[in-house]
Amino acid sequence: MAQKLTHLRESPSQTAGPYVHIGCTPNFAELNGVYPQDLGNVMKTGVVQGREITVTGTVFDGTGTPLRDAMIEIWQADAAGVYPGQAGCDPNFTGWGRSAGDMETGEFRFETVKPGQVGFRDGRMQAPHVTFWIVARGINIGLHTRMYFEDEAKANAIDPILSRIEHQVRVPTLLAKAQSDGHYRFDIHLQGPQETIFFDS
Amino acid sequence: MTGYVARDRRWQPDALTPAYKSSLKRSPQAALISFPTTISEETGPVFGHDILGPLDADLIHNFAADGASAIGPRIIVHGRVLDEFGRPVPNALVEVWQANAGGRYRHRKESYLAPLDPNFGGCGRFLTGEDGSYEFRTIQPGPYPWPNGPNDWRPAHIHFSVFGAAFAQRLITQMYFEGDPMIPLCPIVGVLNAKEAVEALVASLDMTRTVPMDARAYKFDIVLRGRRQTAFENRPEGM
Numbered sequence: 001m002a003q004k005l006t007h008l009r010e011s012p013s014q015t016a017g018p019y020v021h022i023g024c025t026p027n028f029a030e031l032n033g034v035y036p037q038d039l040g041n042v043m044k045t046g047v048v049q050g051r052e053i054t055v056t057g058t059v060f061d062g063t064g065t066p067l068r069d070a071m072i073e074i075w076q077a078d079a080a081g082v083y084p085g086q087a088g089c090d091p092n093f094t095g096w097g098r099s100a101g102d103m104e105t106g107e108f109r110f111e112t113v114k115p116g117q118v119g120f121r122d123g124r125m126q127a128p129h130v131t132f133w134i135v136a137r138g139i140n141i142g143l144h145t146r147m148y149f150e151d152e153a154k155a156n157a158i159d160p161i162l163s164r165i166e167h168q169v170r171v172p173t174l175l176a177k178a179q180s181d182g183h184y185r186f187d188i189h190l191q192g193p194q195e196t197i198f199f200d201s
Numbered sequence: 202m203t204g205y206v207a208r209d210r211r212w213q214p215d216a217l218t219p220a221y222k223s224s225l226k227r228s229p230q231a232a233l234i235s236f237p238t239t240i241s242e243e244t245g246p247v248f249g250h251d252i253l254g255p256l257d258a259d260l261i262h263n264f265a266a267d268g269a270s271a272i273g274p275r276i277i278v279h280g281r282v283l284d285e286f287g288r289p290v291p292n293a294l295v296e297v298w299q300a301n302a303g304g305r306y307r308h309r310k311e312s313y314l315a316p317l318d319p320n321f322g323g324c325g326r327f328l329t330g331e332d333g334s335y336e337f338r339t340i341q342p343g344p345y346p347w348p349n350g351p352n353d354w355r356p357a358h359i360h361f362s363v364f365g366a367a368f369a370q371r372l373i374t375q376m377y378f379e380g381d382p383m384i385p386l387c388p389i390v391g392v393l394n395a396k397e398a399v400e401a402l403v404a405s406l407d408m409t410r411t412v413p414m415d416a417r418a419y420k421f422d423i424v425l426r427g428r429r430q431t432a433f434e435n436r437p438e439g440m
């Protein structure tokens with residue numbers, strides 16, 4: 001026996017369930033008139049600095065079926081690599097986006113900016129990336145991943161997190177592919193041969 | 202810079218929990234890749250009171266016609282949002298959603314035969330105070346059947362989505378009600394490995410906060426990951 005620790009334990013996660021949109025994007029869920037607009041559907045509140053980009057993608061289950069009841073959130077630095085809320089950040093950029101996905105196809109879409117580089121714990125720089133968080137029915141605890149950019153090969157090669165991944169063959173699951181000027185595609189596979197890398201951080 | 206305490210993955214549910222069938226094809230199979238939190242996880246969106254409307258924390262009235270109110274047992278849910286070290290988390294945005302008193306959600310994909318309540322929408326939100334406290338008003342939701350096993354029912358519950366001070370603290374969970382015999386029967390509750398983890402999601406009836414002749418009260422505290430504080434840092438700091 002030993003002394004008891006008095007720390008609290010993190011509240012256990014439970015699935016967001018099939019009706020997460022009622023709570024988090026009610027206007028999307030046709031529950032109108034409670035909130036004027038859904039949070040997170042606008043990331044640019046004015047003229048933003050840097051390169052404006054569109055990110056689209058789909059979340060697939062282990063059978064290859066698109067999820068149409070997911071909620072996807074992103075969090076990222078501004079074009080200069082400063083997180084909103086920190087000194088010197090772009091005042092017209094929120095850094096946070098939330099998408100319910102398209103009602104029919106499940107495809108998510110974010111109108112954002114290409115993030116700048118931010119530091120790692122030891123002073124090295126991280127390659128430009130966007131944090132993703134995915135919840136849905138059947139997902140017991142929110143899934144955390146990151147989107148990097150395929151066209152940032154040099155920065156990706158020395159990124160402190162990407163470079164420590166044992167199975168380098170899986171790294172492409174984290175890379176957004178440029179479709180056309182300013183449009184990136186980032187599909188997320190929950191399971192299967194293309195399973196996306198998920199993090200515990 | 203100090204990071205966030207690692208998640209206890211034995212305390213939190215596994216991704217693959219076969220009794221909850223939807224998890225079978227939606228659970229990653231490979232191991233999660235671990236790394237200590239960086240600035241990307243240690244920051245997060247900040248929400249202000251300007252986003253809140255006067256009825257956002259009153260589900261009894263925020264969808265109801267003028268002068269009307271939602272049907273069902275009136276309750277107040279209150280508690281605090283704390284971190285693992287017991288420190289209050291102020292200014293945390295909490296979003297809640299739930300079924301009506303008959304167990305029916307207001308959603309186009311919902312097919313349960315229990316009727317909609319024309320005066321109940323089912324969503325609410327609020328920010329925690331300086332001491333981490335919060336309070337909202339609603340009606341007690343009903344249990345409802347769901348397609349999983351041949352006869353599975355959800356215990357009465359309210360869904361919670363919580364933003365702390367950092368994206369590392371992001372959490373979605375559900376609140377259950379003390380004394381509900383449906384709790385131990387539910388496969389979604391059953392994804393939790395420890396009896397104590399289930400208890401951590403069961404709100405207590407709190408007669409001290411009950412408003413006589415109006416609403417009963419339930420107390421539900423929420424704990425988010427803690428930020429380490431240490432006097433000893435043995436690595437040069439980059440940020």
Ligand SMILES: [Fe+2]
Nearest residue numbers: 017355358360
């Ligand atoms: Fe529910």
